[in-house]
Amino acid sequence: MMKKYIISLTIIVILFLIFRNTSKGKMVTNHIKSVVSNVVTDADYINTKGDSISTRVIVPKGYSRVKYAVGSFQEYLRHYRLKPYGSKIINYDDSEYFAQDWHDAILEVPVPSNGLQQCADALMRIRSEYLWEKNKKDKIGFNFTSGHYCSWIKYAEGFRPKIKGNKVTFYKTASPNHSKANFYTYLNLIYTYAGTMSMHNELKKIQVKDVRIGDMLVKPGSPGHIEIVVDEIQNADGDRMYLLAQGNTPAQNVCLLKNFENTKFSPWYRFDKNEPVYTPSYYFDKAIFVRFK
Template sequence: MKKYIVCFIIIIILLLILMNTKRGKTVTTHIKGTISNVIKKADYICEQGDSISTRVLAPTGYKRKAYPKGSFQEYLRNYRLKKHGAPIINYDDTKYFAQHWHDAILEVPVPANGLQQCADALMRIRAEYLWDADRKDEIGFNFTSGHYCSWKKYAEGFRPKIQGNKVTFHKTALPNDSKANFYKYLNLIYTYAGTLSLHTELPKVEIKDLTIGDMLVKPGSPGHIEIIVDEIVNNEGGKLFLLAQGNTPAQNVCLLKNFENTSISPWYQFEENVAVYTPSYYFEKGIFLRFK
């Protein structure tokens, strides 16, 4: 009987300790001369948050860097998320095999045609931002061939004629600036642009100058690309970032965990000439791009 009473008392004590443990800190308690340490791993995920900025908390000593209202940085930081625990779904409605890589799913629809892969998803996010900001004339991307394809000309009815690396544009369709036609334009971009064209077209950014919206890239066919969707800074100027990615096969855009430094996950810290490991890809060097 005494044995059960002792066990019951120990369980009650442990529950009280856990209830009073602060996030990411060690609580030491003394019970009749015995020292017991209870360590709870830092957790920066707020399950009730419905956007990037409300889902992911900042570690102690850090705060979110302010950006102007209407900026691409604020657009990404406040991007809407699916409910906590939502799985990664492929374009064909199957579940992706790796469901342990992510902490959130962005509300980016995935076309059933399978075209919207890693770079494509980021180009879609950028194009939709420009559309929503009424900056439609700025929407345009280079094909891998180097030829620029703008939404403005596409909406006017111009279509590319592609013969190998030679591309010419001809007016072969009626003018149509509808949202439905805009997504047809994006399907064309997905077909002829990618990580390689973005790497060739866009300016490179040094790590010390990184901001929300910059993209970590390994150019190639295939290559891979991920985008910074939030940024925090401490009093010493140290910065941490969140990364999101689309993937191949075409699937949900997800917010990535940090398996290399779980103490700050899903936040990442980047250093010059240091490899970057993310759950789905190894970047030998941190090469970053910025949309114009």
């Protein structure tokens, strides 16, 4: 609030000086545009030609990207492919999302037309596709909100859940099918019965000081919300900043979020213990993070 007050007062003072020293309307208008631009525009950390997270977002002076092992989930996210700059957020039904000023990038994550792939689901998909690509298929699995674990391997072997209230039992009712098409059918099942609440309950909680790429900022609930850290930088003093991406409801493109609370470093974010986190689409009253297994 104080920052906005100072900016407004600065603009008023400069406009007064402009009007006092010129009476030409066109010149005044041009001066006003220049003044407003110079006062409210912060550093630009976006390379519009970048086609991945690491090439789209520029590192602020004094910072460098935290190094991770080649082939790690962290490097997978950091180099995730992006749609061309300026691409819009499109909902599962091909309509445009109402808010098109929240993001600096759209990740190349397909959006099924069934509407199931919402905020938590999109992140589970990204994680599952990474494990699939790294031939770690036996590690693909998630808890339902009921707490029952559903693995891809068992699903591929033909086991299906029978759900009655909060009780879930698995029976072998289908022929084995380890195909990629069946993998996405499995994910649709996960999208239906898992979400922010199950992820919050299932996954390890991470302290703010230990957050790394791949960790997720979560508010459990119905609806809750969840966003994932997709890049991380550090300066010589050990101060760290991060990038956040999200899926959303309705099911839509996964996007890299701007930071409206700290436009000086947007889209980079800082997190503080016990402090809320404001993102364009959601307010997290606490910085609670979880980590995939």
